[in-house]
Amino acid sequence: MNFTTFVPFMQSDMQTLINEQFPNHLLKADVNGSSVVFHSHNGVMLWVEAITNHVMRFRYSAKGYFSPDFSYAMAKDHRSGFAYFKVEELDSYYELRTPKLSCKVQKIDLKVSLYNEEGKLLNEDEKGFHWEEDSQRGDNIVKMSKRSINGEHYFGLGDKPSNLNLRDHRFQNWGTDEYGFAKDADPLYRNIPFYYGLHKEGCYGVFFDNSYRTFFDFASERKNVTSFWAEGGEINYYFIAGSSLMNIAQRYARLTGKPEMPPKWSLGYHQCKWSYSSEEEVMEIAHKLRKLKIPADAIYLDIDYMDGFRCFTWNKENFPDPKGMVQRLKDMGFKTVAIIDPGIKIDMDYSVCKEGFEKNYFCKHADGPLYKGKVWPGECYFPDFTNPEVRDWWSGLFKELIEDIGLAGVWNDMNEPAIMDVPTKTFPLDIRHNYDGHHCSHRKAHNVYGMQMSRATYKGVKKFAFPNRPFIITRSTYAGGQRYSSVWTGDNIATWEHLWVANVQCQRLSISGFSFVGTDIGGFTEHPTMELYVRWMQLAVFHPLMRTHSSGDHGDQEPWSFGEEGTELVRKAIELRYQLLPYHYTNFYQYTRDGKPMIRPLSFYDHQDPQTWYRQDEFVFGDHILVCPVLEPDRQGRRMYLPKGKWYDFHSKEYLEGGREIYLETSLEEIPMMVKAGAIIPMIPVEQYVSNSYKELELHIYRGEESVVSMLYDDAGDGYNHNQGYYLNRNFTVLPSESKYRITQHQEGRMPSSVKEVTLVYHGFKSRPSIVELDSDPFEVEIQENNGSFSFKVAEDFKQITLRWG
């Protein structure tokens, strides 16, 4: 019998039952610059630090000291920008203040409450910090509980395949290889302990930077409480204030970093399968893509290209001439990406194994012996990627693949780490890790293992691909891993439900720092129908990583695998992707520069509209495009919510008033898609692969009644010259009025434009203008009309174009 069921759920009882302990009253507070350390009589320490005006960090220790401060998540420059911090002692509490955020720490129990700049309560402790001594392990389970404010909503947490709004759910982070994962499965591959809270007084973010197994409860077990805890380490969290969810996303990106600009080709279409297992097969796929005029930029090699699954080797029978093959693909405009797993086959005739063994780079058990785990190659050793020396060695191993053979990117898989034939699916917990000199067991290193592998891979690929940019895709990672690698969502299933999951996961990953995301289009396991594959492809047009992948044993999954109609429809979707490439690349630039999520749930567009809190099919892609995938078979239309503002149907150019739900008719040809009134959307003609310099450029101008700014960023599409000012960033501002429509352009950067003239295409205007002025002079133009829109050409460096009527 479980006697706890008879005990009322009260703090004092909890303490005796499970030995929870709490800080008691304040002994002293040490103020030091922008931080304060509070000490309770029973030896608890709370360290509060202002990182910037909007971000405070809270660290607790029940041990009487703080361990050295170390984190894999934080970006190097995350502290820059702090301005002002004031500490005041009052009768019953301390008040710590920046101009944007204030915090009260109660003297009686060290409980914390946080207020925004208007003095409104954002968040407060319920039980606050407490801990449990785990007698079995001799470590502390560290816990934090917060009051959940009435009607509070929660977002974030990485790749959870559940409703976007996390309210009423419990989750955990423990990187897990979950083949054919189900909706609501938890945990999955990635570990991102960051969430947003939103209620009527405001919004905030909490980043719980702890790499042990972490848990979150969002008002699920107890309706008025949200809690998070970990199996070890510290309660160490960053509290982020902001006036919108978007601001908070940007501040989180400042803390944990952003990637560099990717090679432009990586925003093209990628074709993958487990496996294209011979040169012949690879070339056949490549030729067929070109022959059928299906634009594509990358082809992948899954594990079967290797010799007996030995990383950094080739199966010489099926791939007799890797360098030649990669070159032949290059000549056709394809980049080659190959998979590299962490497991190193135990084979002393295999140089990687021998060297890793001799240099002592593989993971060991607590009592010394090397750890052996079974994966594809059979028994393997595993590099300890948390050791900086091992990472350097690993980076160096890419020389041949990248520099000599010419691969453009690397795919890291199985790095949760995944182990076969053991119930835990991963390393035993006693395995030792270096953790950059902070030696620890697998309990602490598990959730960062994949991140550190992708970091070492990124460093190697970057070095040997120079002067080109690296491309990395990883399955497992931790918060901050976005600095090194893109991610895909893992082994999904070819079902309509999984199309829904794909949509939600990509939105959620995007607001959790990882915008460079995609899913296995069509599903990894099982086989999609033509309709499902088409709908999935259409959604993936708006996923920064657009890759078809499948397990290969359920039938083919190439763009032509679903009959002629399917081929047409898939081609059309991929073509739209390539037409929108300038918009995609600009969106990526805004992500790397400003930390803006590329895929934005509606609540990130307008959190003040309650309709957006539960909406999850629709999302905003970049600044100006609203997308709503069709997620069910056999649909002639669907309902969708248009957030406030005015919109144009991208396909029909119909003008629609927002702030309401609409029913939109759709065909299988098109994904429902809206453009914001006033926006300018850059588009190019379809290319078969990304060419890095636009030959023609169209600017699609959607009439609006308010001033709107649109951006178009471009650079060489590869290399690093953009860091020396060799880029071209155009900022367009529209200034509408009764009788005229004016667009101004401001250019920045030293890269000359690759086009001389741009075509301006005007949508939503009642009639063509009577006068066109270029930089305030009358301008003779030949106006083309087409379906209610009109267009003309103008020199690309125009400063101002004004249309007048009447």
Ligand code: MIG
């Ligand atoms: O145990 O490399 O998620 O994308 O094709 C399966 C083979 C290992 C799992 C990956 C999948 C990949 C597959 N891998």
